[in-house]
Amino acid sequence: MFDDLTMPPADKILSLMPIFRQDSRSNKIDLGVGVYRDASGTTPIPRAVREAEKRIHTAQTTKAYVGPAGDPVFCDLIGRLVFGEAAPWERIRGIQTPGGAGALTMLAGLISLARPGAAVHVPDPTWVNHVSILEDNGLQIVTYPYFDSRTGEVDFDALLDHFSRSERGDIVLLHGCCHNPTGADPSRPQWQALAEIIAERGLVPLVDIAYQGFGEGLEDDAFVVRLLAGTVPEMLVSSSCSKNFGIYRERTGAAFILAANADRADAAKAQLTVRARVVYSMPPDHGSAIVRTVLEDPALAADWRAELDGMRSNILSLRQGLAASFRRFTNGSDYDFLAKNKGMFSLIGLTPGEAVMLREQHAIYIVEDGRINIAGLQASQIDTFAEAVLAVRGQR
Numbered sequence: 001m002f003d004d005l006t007m008p009p010a011d012k013i014l015s016l017m018p019i020f021r022q023d024s025r026s027n028k029i030d031l032g033v034g035v036y037r038d039a040s041g042t043t044p045i046p047r048a049v050r051e052a053e054k055r056i057h058t059a060q061t062t063k064a065y066v067g068p069a070g071d072p073v074f075c076d077l078i079g080r081l082v083f084g085e086a087a088p089w090e091r092i093r094g095i096q097t098p099g100g101a102g103a104l105t106m107l108a109g110l111i112s113l114a115r116p117g118a119a120v121h122v123p124d125p126t127w128v129n130h131v132s133i134l135e136d137n138g139l140q141i142v143t144y145p146y147f148d149s150r151t152g153e154v155d156f157d158a159l160l161d162h163f164s165r166s167e168r169g170d171i172v173l174l175h176g177c178c179h180n181p182t183g184a185d186p187s188r189p190q191w192q193a194l195a196e197i198i199a200e201r202g203l204v205p206l207v208d209i210a211y212q213g214f215g216e217g218l219e220d221d222a223f224v225v226r227l228l229a230g231t232v233p234e235m236l237v238s239s240s241c242s243k244n245f246g247i248y249r250e251r252t253g254a255a256f257i258l259a260a261n262a263d264r265a266d267a268a269k270a271q272l273t274v275r276a277r278v279v280y281s282m283p284p285d286h287g288s289a290i291v292r293t294v295l296e297d298p299a300l301a302a303d304w305r306a307e308l309d310g311m312r313s314n315i316l317s318l319r320q321g322l323a324a325s326f327r328r329f330t331n332g333s334d335y336d337f338l339a340k341n342k343g344m345f346s347l348i349g350l351t352p353g354e355a356v357m358l359r360e361q362h363a364i365y366i367v368e369d370g371r372i373n374i375a376g377l378q379a380s381q382i383d384t385f386a387e388a389v390l391a392v393r394g395q396r
Contacts, residue, residue, distance in 0.1 A: 028363040036375040048304035052293035068276040070096020074288040077295045093269035094256040100240030103255035108137040109275045120171045152337025168202035176209030177221035178343020181371035210240040215342035233260040252287030325386040344375040354392045362388040
């Protein structure tokens with residue numbers, strides 16, 4: 001049965017994890033895997049999450065199934081966090097999923113059911129799992145220009161031109177905020193121009209919002225989702241609680257659809273629920289119970305928001321410090337884009353070979369496409385990292 005199977009290509013991100021663990025050098029730095037770390041290098045559990053878990057442990061009386069669509073109260077709370085109170089709620093439906101990847105898988109399956117072989121336009125570059133999930137569901141991948149490596153910013157003119165030539169009914173994948181892997185987001189005027197083109201061309205947005213709260217704040221980071229919800233008749237949204245609630249391993253997310261009317265929204269949700277039943281039967285409950293407990297309690301919610309604000313401020317401080325360090329060592333502005341980018345990730349501009357040199361010669365782990373997880377850096381490591389990057393590039 002297995003005689004003709006071959007080894008798949010290694011995952012560029014996950015393959016770094018065992019190599020890093022086995023590295024015995026005391027000065028090693030992990031900027032590969034996308035998790036937030038505090039000043040001590042720990043991925044913290046937020047205070048509100050710890051308190052919520054205590055309450056759940058005390059009050060929970062059963063571990064019975066929650067159903068394929070998950071907890072409806074959780075879905076409503078996350079939906080309002082993402083779409084805002086002013087959204088057209090009569091046309092929005094959602095289900096709970098195992099993380100953001102689970103949400104994307106459910107939505108890709110729905111697209112494939114509704115429009116087999118549909119073209120999905122994805123930014124170049126994008127999170128590597130986007131392409132894998134979409135292709136696994138039989139969808140056609142079309143890349144669109146997104147990032148200008150010379151400036152470290154969005155190549156907006158090229159992006160807009162591509163969208164203006166896309167076919168009616170095509171799906172366009174958008175990063176809601178904190179683009180992964182570049183950290184470069186369109187400005188609000190640019191988002192508004194894109195929304196107009198999407199509506200005019202009859203495109204269907206698929207928005208992946210995995211880092212809400214890590215860019216400019218919970219409300220500001222949801223700008224494009226809320227803009228599109230008031231502009232287009234149909235859209236799909238994948239939301240993840242991994243980063244902003246710090247519950248990575250609990251696999252907590254939600255898949256939402258906005259349909260042209262309530263009946264179509266009900267049908268789309270029913271099909272999502274059937275797909276969930278086929279793929280994983282029931283979503284895990286613990287993470288959604290945590291999120292629900294936090295968001296339903298005003299005091300816990302306020303504490304969570306405050307701690308999330310602190311995480312965002314720390315990432316911004318690291319960005320500014322890293323840009324300043326490069327500026328100091330190079331006497332130039334080539335790395336100033338790091339302070340302008342948002343969220344956890346940026347592309348530092350290294351080749352795969354230089355990334356390997358960084359790992360082998362300096363014990364610094366980054367993805368071979370040059371993506372760095374700035375949220376994994378400590379302030380004391382900024383100069384070390386900048387000097388190492390310049391050394392492997394022959395600039396120091």
